[in-house]
Amino acid sequence: MSNTKTFVYINRKAPYGTVYALESLEVVLIGAAFEQNVKLIFMDDGVFQLTRGQDPEGIGMKNFSKTYAALGDYDINQIYIDQQSLDDRGLTIDDLQALVYEDEDDDWNEKSSIHLVNREQLSDIIESADVLLNF
Amino acid sequence: MPLDVNGTTYETDEEGYLANLSDWAPDVATALAGSDGAELEDGHWEVINFLREYYEEYQIAPAVRVLTKAIGKRLGKDKGNSKYLYELFPYGPAKQACKYAGLPKPTGCV
Amino acid sequence: MPTLHTVNKSAFERNSLESCLSVCKTDASVLLFEDAVVSGLQNTTVSNQITQAAGSGIKLYALSEDLKARGLSEERVMPEITLVDYPGFVKLTVENDRVQNWL
Incomplete structure (x- = not known):
């Protein structure tokens, strides 16, 4: 479909301290209705948005980290994590939740949505965008 | 507009959605449907x-x-x-x- | 006349922790809360700053509720940092003569 554009969302903030992470997630979910080609980048402190075992009850916030697992249902399955950002923060990919989708073209097999990338690959992903959204 | 179910009053917003998620129970659902004139099957x-x-x-x-x-x-x-x-x-x-x-x-x- | 310094922004994103530590007296306390708790993780690009500050006598704290919110367990935090809860935060403000917020 010639009307399809590539939307790249760049997420660079830790969750809860500011509203950026939640706002981004809401825009992604609402935007999913337009069935475009969507890619999400998590880099810098944005990688903290996907840590496992979040429990913000003690700070009086909703645990929206559970919602990332629904992205596959919304056909959002191109999620890019910056390796350098993990390294700089003493994190590994295993500290992040696994995100999967069911591949319609492959008998609904469950596949990982997450791709670990370096800065060169990130620059290519940014270059692939028709629309860039920053949070 | 508050919703009355068996003597308990529940808070709702202007469109009739429950204000508090934790207030929900099956008989509350029945009452919410009832206020739209619907019956749940x-x-x-x-x-x-x-x-x-x-x-x-x-x-x-x-x-x-x-x-x-x-x-x-x-x-x-x-x-x-x-x-x-x-x-x-x-x-x-x-x-x-x-x-x-x-x-x-x-x-x-x- | 000790001062409690509070930092609420990530050291990976802002220089508030760096500025704070550069002007801290050695009898000061520094509390990391909100997004700043991520600065207290082990093996990061800012770990050195924390080790150095602790070595000079500065007492470092992080708010446990904010770590828990972000899925960061106690074992991930540098041993130089003491975890406090909200009542502990209040206690620190009372024990010190003033509070400097590095917003």
């Missing part, structure tokens, strides 16, 4: 229960497209289509079913 409950489970797991109410696909997978193709869901919930499956399930309006629902 097995088909409705399947969708309502599905929505509550989805919300519990993902903290959101699914968009109609996602709901339709997921219902089809869970309850069979004959139920996973908008015709069936609109017959059950003529005001819009996501909007109306979420209301009876005690959930906020789905994200992106217009």
